[in-house]
Amino acid sequence: MTRAVCACLDADVRRLIVADEDFEAALEARELIARTGKSVDFLRVFRASTLAEAWAIVSKNGNRSQSRRAGAILRLPRPRRPRPEPLSIPEIRIPPSLGRSLLVSASGAHHLLFLGPKGTGKSTAGDLLIHLLPDPSPSELLEGLLIRELTAASGQRSPDDRPPVVRVPPSIRPAGLIGRYLRDLYQPGAFCLADRGLLIADELAEWPRDSREALREPLERRSVTIHRQRGPLESPARFILVATANLCPCGNYSPTRSKLTCRCSPRERDRYLSHLSGPVLDRIDLVSLIDVPSDSTQKNWPLLREFRDQALFTRSFLQSRLGLLPGELEPRKIEEVAGSVASSYPGYFDLVSLRGRHKLMRVALTLAALEGKTEIEEHHLFEASLFRPERWAPTSNA
Numbered sequence: 171m172t173r174a175v176c177a178c179l180d181a182d183v184r185r186l187i188v189a190d191e192d193f194e195a196a197l198e199a200r201e202l203i204a205r206t207g208k209s210v211d212f213l214r215v216f217r218a219s220t221l222a223e224a225w226a227i228v229s230k231n232g233n234r235s236q237s238r239r240a241g242a243i244l245r246l247p248r249p250r251r252p253r254p255e256p257l258s259i260p261e262i263r264i265p266p267s268l269g270r271s272l273l274v275s276a277s278g279a280h281h282l283l284f285l286g287p288k289g290t291g292k293s294t295a296g297d298l299l300i301h302l303l304p305d306p307s308p309s310e311l312l313e314g315l316l317i318r319e320l321t322a323a324s325g326q327r328s329p330d331d332r333p334p335v336v337r338v339p340p341s342i343r344p345a346g347l348i349g350r351y352l353r354d355l356y357q358p359g360a361f362c363l364a365d366r367g368l369l370i371a372d373e374l375a376e377w378p379r380d381s382r383e384a385l386r387e388p389l390e391r392r393s394v395t396i397h398r399q400r401g402p403l404e405s406p407a408r409f410i411l412v413a414t415a416n417l418c419p420c421g422n423y424s425p426t427r428s429k430l431t432c433r434c435s436p437r438e439r440d441r442y443l444s445h446l447s448g449p450v451l452d453r454i455d456l457v458s459l460i461d462v463p464s465d466s467t468q469k470n471w472p473l474l475r476e477f478r479d480q481a482l483f484t485r486s487f488l489q490s491r492l493g494l495l496p497g498e499l500e501p502r503k504i505e506e507v508a509g510s511v512a513s514s515y516p517g518y519f520d521l522v523s524l525r526g527r528h529k530l531m532r533v534a535l536t537l538a539a540l541e542g543k544t545e546i547e548e549h550h551l552f553e554a555s556l557f558r559p560e561r562w563a564p565t566s567n568a
């Protein structure tokens with residue numbers, strides 16, 4: 171329905187007749203478009219439950235009494251939907267190390283991988299990131315609505331006007347991620363549906379190989395190419411990836427606790443983690459361990475909401491300086507902005523691949539910005555190096 175309303179406005183159409191059941195959606199769409207600053211007042215929306223009613227509206231050409239008899243509504247009510255309530259953030263305390271990972275990811279739009287034994291709340295930890303992201307602008311909401319209307323869940327809109335969160339299970343197939351054409355109609359996949367939001371990838375090490383490979387393009391280019399007979403189609407995929415993975419096939423291995431009951435051999439663990447290495451891990455800036463927390467210190471943990479203001483402030487600081495966030499910078503741009511740091515602190519860049527070098531620079535840029543600084547200092551590089559995967563997945567070669 172949003173698409174139809176947009177098309178009417180673009181084509182200067184003055185009257186739109188919709189089926190009864192689409193009337194609410196048409197009003198919502200018109201109102202959302204008005205919030206983007208576009209003029210919508212000239213478009214009148216009529217409702218009709220039968221073709222005869224629609225005909226009465228058309229043939230009488232605005233004759234009010236006839237149209238009213240036909241069940242049409244000539245004038246739209248003023249927008250009734252209030253601006254969404256400010257986001258309510260759950261009043262929960264989180265481990266400082268988890269908070270730091272979420273803060274860095276949200277501030278710089280860095281993809282994030284949580285590693286750790288099963289049962290430590292890795293998956294829930296990813297959900298928390300949404301609370302640190304800014305509310306979408308009306309035009310971003312409109313874009314999201316247009317994308318979601320292409321799916322079977324048409325007309326649905328996220329109830330609280332938050333960025334989309336799309337969770338994908340390990341069984342996902344490439345078509346479910348990339349999208350496809352069905353009878354010449356584009357069906358967006360998870361990548362497109364998560365645009366400007368979060369893509370939560372549970373148990374990434376257990377994904378089929380071709381699905382993991384499919385992640386490569388959107389992680390690198392923030393868009394995805396759909397191949398079809400009439401030529402390729404570009405679809406946006408500007409999401410932050412939050413992936414989770416166990417450290418071994420049984421899921422019990424923890425590098426910091428020996429008591430957990432993992433019976434996997436080092437070779438089995440290596441083979442399991444090797445599923446993450448290469449193209450995918452190469453494109454994830456932050457890798458963080460989530461382990462079984464000790465209960466004793468919980469009351470001193472920071473509140474989740476304490477991280478939100480800092481993340482929002484740092485994002486606008488970085489955006490005004492770079493135009494983009496560090497996680498979105500292309501290799502050429504990151505060299506331009508931060509390349510000199512490699513000659514100032516060569517020790518951090520020895521034996522690091524080109525992608526690894528750019529990851530260090532991107533994360534260090536965000537860490538510096540969190541302190542309100544534009545120059546990367548050594549302690550930023552040190553902390554950035556703690557987010558490298560080699561700490562927890564020594565077999566990977568990213």
Ligand SMILES: [Zn+2]
Nearest residue numbers: 418420432434
């Ligand atoms: Zn195990």
